[in-house]
Amino acid sequence: MKKIRLNTFYANINTVFTFIIILAFPVLVSVMNSFLRNSKHYSFFIEFNSAYGISKGTPVRLRGINIGHIQNIKIQVNSVLTLAKINSSSIYIPKNSIIETNQTGLLNETIIDIIPLDPIYKIQELNLDPLSRTCNNYNIICNSMYMEGDRGLNYDDLIRATTRISQRFDDPSFFNLLYIFLQNSIEISDNALEVTMSLSELISLAYICLQKFFFRSHY
Numbered sequence: 499m500k501k502i503r504l505n506t507f508y509a510n511i512n513t514v515f516t517f518i519i520i521l522a523f524p525v526l527v528s529v530m531n532s533f534l535r536n537s538k539h540y541s542f543f544i545e546f547n548s549a550y551g552i553s554k555g556t557p558v559r560l561r562g563i564n565i566g567h568i569q570n571i572k573i574q575v576n577s578v579l580t581l582a583k584i585n586s587s588s589i590y591i592p593k594n595s596i597i598e599t600n601q602t603g604l605l606n607e608t609i610i611d612i613i614p615l616d617p618i619y620k621i622q623e624l625n626l627d628p629l630s631r632t633c634n635n636y637n638i639i640c641n642s643m644y645m646e647g648d649r650g651l652n653y654d655d656l657i658r659a660t661t662r663i664s665q666r667f668d669d670p671s672f673f674n675l676l677y678i679f680l681q682n683s684i685e686i687s688d689n690a691l692e693v694t695m696s697l698s699e700l701i702s703l704a705y706i707c708l709q710k711f712f713f714r715s716h717y
Contacts, residue, residue: 538587540628540641541569544610546578550599550649551608558582560612565589568610580647582610587628591639592616598650611650 546552549571556568569583584591596613616637618626626638633640 538629539566539583539585540587541581541583542639542641542643542645544580544582544597544645544647546580546599546647547649549573549578551601551606552578552580552599552610553608556580556608556610558584558610558612560589560591561614562611565612584628590618590626590628592618593637593639595639595645597645597647599647600650610647 552568552571554568554571557564558566558568565586566582566584566589568580570581572579591612592614594614594616596611596615598611598613600609600611601607602609618638626636627633628638628640639645
């Protein structure tokens with residue numbers, strides 16, 4: 499009798515464990531797929547007119563968040579070609595995006611900012627993957643794709659513009675032109691004041707004449 503109860507108990511335990519394994523298996527498969535997908539990375543090329551301070555390891559940011567770095571850089575005849583490595587294939591970047599270099603921090607560290615212009619809808623339904631063969635059919639940047647980058651905020655340009663402005667102020671011809679402009683403005687304002695005074699006098703005389711005319715006609 500005890501053996502029958504033990505056999506029944508073990509059979510129930512096996513059934514419960516089998517049921518738990520059946521329920522947990524899809525969850526484990528989903529977690530593993532998500533982990534493997536997040537561990538995969540992809541890369542794409544960005545072409546610039548100049549290096550703008552870019553080097554190996556330069557951060558790549560999407561909406562202000564670091565998503566990768568520059569893995570390689572190559573100087574060509576008319577441009578500079580960089581290879582951007584994105585940390586995860588689950589990071590989707592719209593094709594219609596602004597890619598530009600900016601400088602930040604006290605040391606003017608160069609970074610690459612990606613600013614999406616178009617949103618991405620129905621990500622789960624489309625099952626997007628930058629590494630898939632059908633990636634080119636969708637509005638995202640795919641693995642080994644070529645993109646063009648522009649120059650963004652640069653402190654060297656700001657310093658250069660400030661220097662040019664200071665040089666303009668040191669130029670005597672600039673002050674001569676400014677003096678002539680102010681003198682002409684004063685003369686114009688004086689003439690305008692004289693014309694205004696003349697008009698006010700004419701209006702006063704016209705008012706007096708009209709007043710006398712209506713007074714005589716009334717009596």
